[in-house]
Amino acid sequence: MRNVLKSVSILATAGLALSLTACGSDSSSSSGSGPDAALTVIASPTPHAQILDYVKKNLADAAGLKLEVKVVTDYVTPNTAVQDGSADANYFQHVPYLEDFNKKKGTDIVSVGAVHLEPLGLYSKKVKAVTELANGATVGLPNDTTNEGRALKLLADNDVIKLKDGVGTAATPADVVSNPKNLKWKELEAAQLPRSLPDLDAAVINGNYAIEAGLKPAGDAIVLEKAAGNPYANILAVKKGKESDPRVKKLIELLQGDKVKQYIDETFKGSVVPAS
Structure with a gap:
């Protein structure tokens, strides 16, 4: 799959930590782990990064969360980035894809929670x-x-x-x-x-x-696809052991909150629907 930065450059997975471009962020530092460090989330452009940008601009400050969003368009880089620590979390995939990826690649990435469904x-x-x-x-x-x-x-x-x-x-x-x-x-x-x-x-x-x-x-x-009973809700995912990171907990709480649900409904008008 092509590793392409949205409107920026061709992304080589090997150069991920240096070449990922932040969306709506002026920080160029790598992901940190302290409670005051920015949480780096790697995401697909639409609707994932768009939803994260809404959270960053409207909800994160009040929740005490520093959020950095990095955008790629392929389905491999987000998991390899989380696995190697160059990103704290990703938001682009559903659980069946994650389970298959873990099995094939030997990674240990886990779901933190479901956010939305994109009907196929x-x-x-x-x-x-x-x-x-x-x-x-x-x-x-x-x-x-x-x-x-x-x-x-x-x-x-x-x-x-x-x-x-x-x-x-x-x-x-x-x-x-x-x-x-x-x-x-x-x-x-x-x-x-x-x-x-x-x-x-x-x-x-x-x-x-x-x-x-x-x-x-x-x-x-x-x-x-019908939304009811659909197992393909897109999730926020992290490397196993990072589920308890307070920054991750804050983000999933915001992503599953009423304000984000309302934003999804009003912005995507049924083309993307909240997971619950």
């Missing part, structure tokens, strides 16, 4: 309903393990395909047992799917990347 959606520039997909149409899927399974489950839940019994969100294209429209799969990095959409018949796109690309999940998706 099927988008198309060529059809207005899933029933209009032509025989042999090409559908883009995110190629990371948890989101690909989630995407296939979305299609299965809407009777586009049928998956092997019991496979759930661990599904891959090999688990498709019925494909009436003979759909073809194009597996791409999640961040690439919005700009690849014109070349595809349809694509299942993560909510944050859809919003960044100017899509409105609540109105533009031809199929959209």
Whole structure:
């Protein structure tokens, strides 16, 4: 996946501690651990960093929290940054993705709490309903393990395909047992799917990347995940052992508070929804 700083530079993971750019911060220091040190949180641009910036500008001072937000657009750097200590926390992922990452990479990152859900959606520039997909149409899927399974489950839940019994969100294209429209799969990095959409018949796109690309999940998706009972709420995460850091506790309290919930509802209008 590409490690790109939003509107700043190409980010090399190896140079993370030196090259991450703070969003809404004038501090260039690395993350600290003292109670008065700034809490450094690495996040995806939208809506994660946007929500954190709201907290920083409107709520953090009154709570006695110094907050530094650093932005990347890939799904690997935030966890490696937390693991190696160049960031205190991250905010970009859901628990199934985190568990899969920990298993594959040998990291020990844990969830502090859920903040919001970005419904996954099927988008198309060529059809207005899933029933209009032509025989042999090409559908883009995110190629990371948890989101690909989630995407296939979305299609299965809407009777586009049928998956092997019991496979759930661990599904891959090999688990498709019925494909009436003979759909073809194009597996791409999640961040690439919005700009690849014109070349595809349809694509299942993560909510944050859809919003960044100017899509409105609540109105533009031809199929959209339901929020009720959804296990894919995005979380604040830290390296195991840091859950009790008073700064982390303050931040999750703010992120789960009524003011942030109201901000999410008013700003994203159903394209992002509070986790509870």
